[in-house]
Amino acid sequence: MRHHRKAERFFTKSEKERIRNTTKEVELKTIGEIAVVVVDQSSHYREAEMLGGIFSGSLISLIVSVVFFHSSLWFYIPLSFLLFFPGRFLFQRVPHLKEIFIGKKRRELAVRERAVKAFYENGLYRTKQNTGVLFFISLLERKVWVLADKGIHEKIKQQTLNRFADVVSRGIREGRACDALCEAIKEAGEALAKHYPVTPGDINELADGVICESGGECDT
Numbered sequence: 001m002r003h004h005r006k007a008e009r010f011f012t013k014s015e016k017e018r019i020r021n022t023t024k025e026v027e028l029k030t031i032g033e034i035a036v037v038v039v040d041q042s043s044h045y046r047e048a049e050m051l052g053g054i055f056s057g058s059l060i061s062l063i064v065s066v067v068f069f070h071s072s073l074w075f076y077i078p079l080s081f082l083l084f085f086p087g088r089f090l091f092q093r094v095p096h097l098k099e100i101f102i103g104k105k106r107r108e109l110a111v112r113e114r115a116v117k118a119f120y121e122n123g124l125y126r127t128k129q130n131t132g133v134l135f136f137i138s139l140l141e142r143k144v145w146v147l148a149d150k151g152i153h154e155k156i157k158q159q160t161l162n163r164f165a166d167v168v169s170r171g172i173r174e175g176r177a178c179d180a181l182c183e184a185i186k187e188a189g190e191a192l193a194k195h196y197p198v199t200p201g202d203i204n205e206l207a208d209g210v211i212c213e214s215g216g217e218c219d220t
Helices: 005-010 013-027 045-068 075-091 095-103 104-121 158-173 178-197
Strands: 035-039 133-139 142-147 210-213
Touching: 005 045, 013 035, 013 178, 013 210, 035 045, 035 104, 035 178, 045 075, 045 095, 075 095, 104 133, 104 142, 133 158, 133 178, 158 178
Parallel strands: 035 133, 035 210
Antiparallel strands: 133 142
16 A cells, blocks of 8 residues: 555645746755655554544444443443454544544644654755755644754744744645745745855755655655
8 A cells, every 4th residue: 555645646746846846946046955745644643543443432332232232231342342443443544533532732743753754864954054944744734844954043043934834834724735835935945045045066965846755756
């Protein structure tokens, strides 16, 4: 089974090409490197799968026991155990069901940790003068994080990076994710060019296209 199917389809082929071209254009003016990563979800949330299996199994068992077995515990308890497994499988197959059992803090922590992981997986920490910037989009949680290496933080405040993330988040909610992302990439590029202008011999160090898996661009 292929992973990241939703991430691969999130942007159309033409949108991916537009994002690629926007990134290339921006990087002609700065030594900074910009990468875009899209993932289906930032965590498998195993605890939510377990809770979902317990809840659905218990609920169905309760209904069946009341309707057919006069609320007998002798049927309810073993039936709950048996139905736990298909219930958990359902929550595994339909990730959005997990949202019922995932708290806000848990989501934010998962996205933050996955964004940091993507930052290192895709080599942004190895860029010239530590000037890598990551736009990270996690679809299940509907969260956007913008991470920058230490070289960026010396010149550009985290509040500015958060504003770039807000631009993309708002665009996704309004159904214009590509437009918003390209807008944010251009704004980030202007800030990078101001503090880290392009130098002779500068090379493109990272992929310009949308990345769905560590080290690989989304299928086009």
